[in-house]
Amino acid sequence: MTQTTDSFEEIDSAVVRFAGDSGDGMQTVGERFTDSSAFAGNDIATLPDFPAEIRAPAGTLAGVSGFQLQFGNSKILTPGDAPDALVAMNPAALKANIDDLPEGGMLVVNIDSFKSMNLKKAGYESNPLEDEDFRKKYHLVELDLTGLTKEALKESPLKPSDKVRCKNFFALGFMYYVYGRPLEPTLKFFEDKWGKRLPDLAQANSQVLKAGHNLGDTMETARNRYQVAKAPVEAGVYRKISGNEALVYGLVAAAKLSKRELLYSGYPITPASPVLEGLSHLKKFGIKCVQAEDEIAAMGVALGASFAGDLTVCATSGPGMCLKSEFIGLASITELPLIICNVQRGGPSTGLPTKTEQSDLLQALFSRHGDCPLPVLAAHSPSDCFDCAIEAARIALTYMTPVILLSDLYVANGAEPWLVPNVSDLPVIENSFASTDEEYVIYKRNKETLARSQAIPGQVGLEHRIGGLEKGEDGGVSYDPENHEEMSLLRAQKVAGISKTFDPIHIQGEAEGDLLVIGWGGTYGAISSAARNLRDEGFSISNIHLRHLNPLPDDLEEIMSRFKKVIVPELNLGQLNLLLRAKYLVDVISYGKLQGKPFKVSELHEKFLEYLR
């Protein structure tokens, strides 16, 4: 009988990264580790990182897929700067990731794959595992995952090639041992996914997972075990949620809150496709999903359905936004409600389709011809996508306008625990419907919101025509110069007036001081962590995170005036910076990054410090 070690080292948080070929199932094990950590009561943040090619040649650097997560006993806002433990399934995965692993970090490698052919494909001239300096530098755990998996599945009826494919779960089982993660959520996952359809596969994966866990128990090298206590959080029902999932649920909720039917129209594009796919599975909520022939058509279908009375939504990414521009202008001049989500990725053009960026902000604000201001908002975390979807619908339906909702790949694919809201606590969304009791005047406006009212085809007596030509208040085509200016101003004033409904900006830290950090979108976690750390070190630094990018909140200017310096970190070359300078004549410091990766807490910490010293 083997001796069981129960000695855990208590730590506050840990960062684990899994890396392998894109066919190795790294995203799957990463997600399972996330579920297990959520189940254990930790707070978590994740960063899936995969290549643009679905299956690049096996064993090459181009095909390396990774998944990093951070879990901890307090609020975790980012997936972590650098891993404490790295699992590398092959030499390419090692080569692509080893520079991020600090000295002394745990390195688990699948030695079976460290053969001359794979080493060559990864660009290694010699086997790094044979280098004494390398071996000393890390806490190296060498596992023959292929052999161990085969051994564990001796009795399994699976084909030999299918058996070997289970090896990712051996690695996962081993890491579960190291970090004291519960196996139950993963065993349940196997049962739910394959139990009925492929019971042999469910059985095999369960065996392999347990075998990996047991190996940790018996292995001398796994002497370090870590324990992360539960994070103290508000009481309630929690679940894990990704940004795209939260967006889907938020849209479904918004339709219910506005008592409209939901029509989603999309064209497949990374990283927005999961929104189309997610909503397509929710037909029992009455959701109409149209996969259109292109991005332009997706927008046209949504606009037509909006005219016919549905709550309508398109999600896309940068290249798709370019194609939708003309239609967005039509939605603006006809003043029809519509939500356009841009899940941003690296651009321009095809750019970095599987990497994150925030470089479509100015596009969202300005990429129509004519003077055509639109409400723009941005989600700052996976669960925030839910709230932002409801907010976008509120603005669209109450103000009769298209709304652009920005997400980004990091927010869309990342996951975190979410305190599930009580549906009865969600706000009701007001529509701006025309009355059948009075004469319908298409562009007569609500005095408070400046919104026009909407008459839905099928309503008796409200027949009317709208279109892209400028109109007078009565809806007749008008080429009158004064009328065009007046209508343009009214549309602009309507959008500008939405800021009256915003909550006051939440300031993290003191209300005045040396340095104010202004962020938007997916940089929330990194900025908040870096600023919090500096406050803990005694510096006078505060941070705010803008949900509304147009109109900007009314209290923003005054808040900026209370700080000696203002810095805007963003994953672009200074777009919000440009807006703030233009609008408020404030000498904002810009800090941009364009590497397809989120900010590290450490690099922000260092940058902020430059302006605090």
Added chain:
Amino acid sequence: MSITTTDESSLTKKDFVTPNDVRWCPGCGDYAILNAVQRTLPELGIPREQFVVVSGIGCSSRFPYYMNTYGFHTIHGRAPTVATGVKVANPDLSVWMITGDGDGLSIGANHLLHLLRRNLDINVLLFNNRIYGLTKGQYSPTSEVGKKTKSTPVGSVDHPINPLLFALGSEATFVARTTDTDMKHMVETFKAAQAHKGTSFVEVFQNCVIFNNKTFDTVTSRDVKQDQVLVLEEDKPLIFGANKDKGIRLNGLDPEIVTLGDGVGQDDLLIHQPRNPNSAYANILAQMTYPTFPTPVGILRQLDGRETYEDALVQQIEHAQSGGSDNLQELLTGQNSWVVEG
């Protein structure tokens, strides 16, 4: 889903006329088509508020402004997408889409293709005048090779699109042609288009009096019409000519003109069968063009029974809803939630 019909034939043409001034050039063929549509709609038994007219950009696309129904004048080439959205959102509406040869077959050909293959129950009227009128006279995708226009001073080099072949290639379930010179035929054709369940594609020969005047005169002018137009009638032999003495016979895979008499009888002629599932016959008709053949007008193809897109979509939703609850709270909570005690 079906369009609500009413027995009250209380609507008249007047009910579909808007107070707006019609701003097409005097003599434009669009006036006749507008007149025909305004005569057709009150006779369909559909309440006025159920009609939606959607258009793109171009002279023809000003159409919705002149129809006292719900209407949407959209952007260039994209009317099929907006019409699709309207129909999917509310399948009870009678949706009419107005487009032209530039709008529908150049910038918007892709969307038109997808509308036709999806078979939404929408009536598409494509006004073909073989010219860009609103931009003042450049050649269009249906202009004949060698067409001299402002943008092609020594003649165009593009091979033209045949709108009927385009629709047949997209597997449209209803393909017809009519002309702005024949009011009665237009009204008949538009009624048949509305009666057809699925996308109805109607090419309307339309004269642009300013930039391409008399382009169809070789076919439709009063003096040549009877010899140059082949009026298609279901189950009747293909006969034309002022004396009704000419017919179309099939020789192998090729149509040929024959004169009746001298051993050639009606039994030798092709019989018009628009409902034949094989599209080869309709393709033969669509390729019959001036000056070799008389130009066919009428319904070339009419296939019943293919499900419409909106019906299939609604059925999937109804099926899903028959299976279980749509509890939003359950959806948000999901299958793998956990509880943190206070």
